[in-house]
Each structure stands twice: as structure tokens, then as C-alpha cells.
Amino acid sequence: MFHFFSNPQNVLHLSSRVLGVGLAMLLAGIYGAYLYDGHLSIVALVSLHAMTIVGPTLLKIGYVMRLLAQHRLSKPLAGALA
Template identity: 50%
Template sequence: MYPLNLPPLQILHLSSQLLWAGLILLLVGLVAAYGLEKQLNVPTLVLAHSLTLLGPSILKIGYVLRLVAQQRLKDKAYVHAVA
């Protein structure tokens, strides 16, 4: 049912790392693509623009993993409350 066979706290830690990585990639991409566009050559500029696409994608994956971890923690607490 869940995409990972990891404990919920490890998934939560992984999601936090992905959220930070996505945010950093997005910010670096924005600064490089739109702030330094005059100084960069074409391949570097293409890489910077691709970071502005990869950053939000990684942010979304991290957010979904966080939701999965929170749901697993809630389900685990519910099972302990019922038992």
C-alpha cells in the first residue's frame, strides 16, 4: 500500500532532505538563469533553466513523501489506540 518499506520517521527525514534539496536547486536555478544570464554561456544557462524545473519537481516528491509518512504515523497511532 505504501511506496516505501521504511519506518515512518525515516521517510519523514528523507522527505525533509528532498524538500531542502528541491528548494536549494530552485533558488540556485533562478539566480543563475535570471540573475546571471548575461555572464553564463549557453550550456550553463540551459543547466540553470533545467534546475528551475527540477527543483519544484523534487519539492513535490518531498511533500508527497511527507504526507505518506504522516499518514503512516497516524495509522500506527490509531492501531495502538485500538489495541
């Protein structure tokens, strides 16, 4: 598992997926919790409201992962110079 995160290209691809899932959760949560006028059970409403919290959290995590991966990709490898 540590080998996966040691490759910045893998982290960059994973961050794109985390950003996509976070955005989808946020938009679905906003639509379902605030814009949808149909009858929903209390469990569904609580889940949709939770998605409006978890979605932005995943967006932030994905963005930080992307920044770290791009920073590591811009650095020259230490072993390549020797």
C-alpha cells in the same frame, strides 16, 4: 531498500532532505538563469534553466513523501493491538 521505506520515520527524514534540495535547486536556478547578469556558457544556462524545472519537481515529491509519512505515523500499528 524496502526495509528503509517501510519505516515512516526514515521516509520523513528523507522527505525533509528532498524538500531542501528541491528548494535549493529552484532558488539557484532562478538566480542563475534570470537574475545573474554575468557571462555564462550555454551549458551553464541550460543547466540553470533545468534546475528551475527539477527543483519544483523535487519539492512536490518531497511534500507527498512527507504527507504519506505523517499519515503512517498517525495510524496505530496493527500488531500493537494484538
